[in-house]
Amino acid sequence: MSEELFTELSLQICLTGLILYMGFIVYDLAKESKAGKYGTVVMFGTLGLGVLGFVIKTVITKVLS
Template sequence: MEVTLFGYTEGQIAQFGLTFGVGAFILYMMFIVLNLALESKAGKFGTFILFLVLSLGMLGFVAKSVIQWVLGI
């Protein structure tokens, strides 16, 4: 017997939480990077470098989702 919550299976709820939960966390981390750049008065180039370096990990998560979508996994 498969347990459902509001008609969704456990796997569907976990996938939803992973996608939107991590997505929200990524947006929050972008806000932190922006705040760091503003407080340190990094300038345009410094802000670009901060976003580039500190956002590479987040880019990997987004790339994983896009690759799964393209391959239909």
């Protein structure tokens, strides 16, 4: 296994784990603060937009390279 392949795989695995952990944190925060359905949707929407921005940045970087 080359260093480049290891780096790519570890980035994908660790980033996926981080996103899942952040989702758990948002869920727990929404539950603890009694945010309701609308507040929970807004919180997860914000997290989703951040993830979407990261994915779009990655796609644009691959396309322009």
